[in-house]
Amino acid sequence: MTDGSLRRLARSWLFLLALTGASVVAVRFGGAAAGASLVLGLAMLKARLVILDFMGLRGQAAMSRALLGWCLVLALGGAAKTIAVAMAVG
């Protein structure tokens, strides 16, 4: 199913590792709400790379959008939860 070249796959993998490192840095140095939002955004970027490059769904808009949609709904839920908790704490 993957349609990427070896070089593209390796590049995506390195980018995914960099995004994972950036997530840890964002949590350590960002505030609770800002850090969480940034981390969820980075997770969306990672999901996009896995779907398009690793799963090879670049040419299949409907399925790739549906999978990204699943990730997006949960990421937005996580962001909403963080905001709700921050507002409740004051």
Added chain:
Amino acid sequence: MDMTVSTRAQEDEAPDAGDFLLWILVWSELAAFGILLVAFMVAGVVQADQFAAARLHLNAPLAALNTAVLLTSGWQAARAARPGATRGEARGALIVAALFGLLFVAIKLFEYRGEIGHTGDEAYGVFFELYFLLTGFHLLHVAFGALVLLLVSWRVGRANVVLITTLWHVFDLIWIVMFPLVYLA
């Protein structure tokens, strides 16, 4: 003779991305994990203080390392599934993907050792019960998937490689979303 050749050809024929049953399986997995993650988030709003206290006992750096391990496994699975891969290349990549999957399992079990004692503690609400349910369910999928990767590497066939690597990427995708929601957000 012709029959054998024909059967082999059919076995090696790769299902395309629209393969109906494969995607039903994928979406049933995503639905199950989606429900669990929503339950975890709702409980996190209702028991915000307990969840914040419990999260301090999680080992986020180790989970980040495990994310890298699973992504590396996914990269190898993608190498195995690319159309230009020879049987030998696919076999090697599948074995490496499985080994990284098993490394993920080992790291997660090591991580559990420091967390299992907190279950049942009322100070943390239902955090650890849901945490073990959610991550344990995912861990079982990864462990089983790694064994299937090894099995497929033994009998490499295009259709089998596409099926297991697609599922493997879905486990990857679930972890990518689960990691920030459970450990960080």
